[in-house]
Amino acid sequence: QVQLVESGGGLVQPGGSLRLSCAASGSIFSIDIMGWYRQAPGKERSLVATINSGSSTNYADSVKGRFTISRDNGKTVYLQMNSLKSEDTAVYYCSAFSYRFGNYWGQGTQVTVSS
Numbered sequence: 001q002v003q004l005v006e007s008g009g010g011l012v013q014p015g016g017s018l019r020l021s022c023a024a025s026g027s028i029f030s031i032d033i034m035g036w037y038r039q040a041p042g043k044e045r046s047l048v049a050t051i052n053s054g055s056s057t058n059y060a061d062s063v064k065g066r067f068t069i070s071r072d073n074g075k076t077v078y079l080q081m082n083s084l085k086s087e088d089t090a091v092y093y094c095s096a097f098s099y100r101f102g103n104y105w106g107q108g109t110q111v112t113v114s115s
Contacts, residue, residue: 002026002104004094009109012084016113020079022094022106033097034077036069038090038111045093049079063088084113 008020024031035050049069050058057069068080077094094106 002028002031002096002098002101004096004104004106006092006094006106006109009092009111011112011114013115014084014086014113016084017080017082018084018111020081020092020094020109020111022077022079024075024077024094024096027098027101028075030098030101031096032099034071035095035097036077036079037093037095038088039093039108040090043090048092051077081111084111086113089113 003025005023006020008018010018012018033050033052036048037045038048039045047060048063049067051069051071059067066083069077071077081088089112091108092111093108096104
């Protein structure tokens, strides 16, 4: 069992930055991949970025060069978001995947980019 808690969302101006955090607890040693997804109202949840146990990363084309995913201590994952655009406005969800136990999701944190 894995529990995920996101934090760091808020209101930011276009061009600004935010750093999201995802704290994992429970059976954290079973996690193979962690990542961030986002969902805007009326739209499908989409992949933002992933990081695996070897710290290899993958990014959606829409955020590549602007967002950075990282981790520390094997329990917290971060999403540094720079040069934010209005189209980045969404609820951001932390995710964890285990080949043994499947998918886990956090409750989400709202990111609003607006002038």
